[in-house]
Amino acid sequence: MWTEILQGAILASIFASMIRLATPLLLAAMGEMIAERSGVLNLGVEGMMLMGAFSGFMVAYFSGSIWLGVLGAMLTGGLMGLIMAFMAITLKVEQIVTGMALNLLGSGVSLFWHRLLFNKTEEVNVATIQIFQPLRIPGLSDIPYLGEVFFSHRWLTYLAFALVPMIWFFLYRTKYGLEIRCVGENPRAIDVRGVNVARLQYLATIFGGLMAGVAGSFLTLAASPRFVPEISAGRGWLAIVIVIAGNWMPWRIMFAALLFAFLDAFQLHVQGVGVLIPYQILLAIPYVFAILAMMGSRARSEAPRHLGVPYLRE
């Protein structure tokens, strides 16, 4: 098994897949981090991602434009983020239950509309679209191995990685970033300074939804040309795990996302070279690792102290 895998071409392919597969995880985790930093524990990422994948595909399929598809996915995710924010911040419903409700909503609504739109015409598995093609960076993508690994991806992948330093800058070097970090840590302190706590939390949660939606659109507009029910397959939950494993810090979250993506890329290639391990065991690896990663990450120093706790004045 190892002799087949440890070849230059295969390794380059594994690392290229790693970066590609990290895209949805990283996008969703970055959004979730911002929401959690503001104190809102959004467990609805899975449902938001699924709805993003679904609406992105539908908009692209019926409008013919994949760019509109991404926009549709963003709006859908943002709308679900708004619902999350309204329930969590205005109504102060138990955030865990609200997140679960949004997961079930995404799962139910996407399945319902998918059946509605495609069962009639008997094209359930046939409906495909023209997806985003890799954007090969001129010059750099011709470098052997490195070109394939780093410079031959879809624009959403470049965006996901470009967002890491941008979000880092926003969070640690701007006034709004400081406020968001404070809200999750000590909402009262920020409230007495006259900053609107609810507004900040709303914006952060909606941003988290937008990002989950875009992450979902990567699945149906860049990774594969079709939508199948439950296509998100737990990636939203992995994004939540990645935020915890990354200790709520942008760079560490990027590495955590890459690690999970590596496991996925590795199992794909092990399957590809025809090693006799049942594929179910390979597929389960990231989920088992998620539990193990939680065991390891004892240092949660950056966990927002007010995470999941609604802010009550008085």
Next chain:
Amino acid sequence: MTGTRRGLRFPYRLERRSDVGRWAQLAWLIVAIVAALIASGLLLLTAGADVVEAFGALFGGGFGGWREILETLVRATPLILTGLAAALAFRAKVWNIGGEGQLFAGAMAGYWAFTLFAGLPPVALFLVVIAAAAAGGAAVGWLAALLKTRFNVDEIISTVMMNYIVMFFLSLMLSGVGPWREQGSYYQQSAMLPESAQFLVLLPRSRLHVGFLLAVLAAMAIHILLTRTPLGYEIRAIGFNPTAARFKGTNVPKVMAVTLAISGALAGLAGAGELFGLQHRLVMDLSNGLGYTGIIVAMLANLHPLGVVLAAILFGGLTNGAFRLQVATGVPSAFTFAIQAIVLLFVISASILSSFRVRTVSDVD
């Protein structure tokens, strides 16, 4: 919540009340269900269906006659058990999202017991498979508790991850190389269970099996457990305030482990019912989300064990109604999953709204 807004004094304010009357809660629940039906009606409009006809089919298919009601009870059986599983855990504020995985773990453990003890007389075999199923579900629940108390792994994460892992394990057992695959079958399924292993059917010409009685008994048992026993008191206490419970001398990790084990066992029994009572073979879509629907059932019942029975029957009817809906109007039966989530969103909002009251500010100051 203050009464001032942009400098103007607003004469009313919302405040939380500590005493929420049962009738106020019930009234809000009805408001929530009506609101959810309206939202679902909008969803039906996107399907181009005649809303009145559609709701007629939905209700008629669920509760329109004796046969429909029996079939509704069949659908309600696993939901009572997964609903209880969620309700019990949530009472302790232990967020067991793993009902789905525990259901499958129970079904697999039951099936494994069947393969070992297939020769036993039916009654003994029945007892062995339900014990095994309960143990299978309990083991997965207990593992989540162990991960939480020993290794600080959040139970939400571990139970969700185990849902996926358990499904991959089942897929492996039913795959071409797995031991449970039906010989020569093209599908991922086990062989049909012999009649001696199938659960007793309660009424002739129906599919209502003994699992229904088991589920109702379980609801009563959980009700008694929560209200009349020291363990039930401790479960409620750690849900209310774990720190206070710890100072009172409650062994919180132990109570958590027992809660998750019982919760898992209940979901495991649901799996046994679906396998031995209804489908009679192990298949990948044995459940179709029953574990998740159980969460909604529990919330709708306000985490009350006997309320779970009623909520499960309501949702069982909804599932059946959706099949008639599909036949009568062509609206996909997946409508149930959408409607269930919408009901949950409205019900949890209503449960919060019922705990507020409007008061004039001059009254307080």
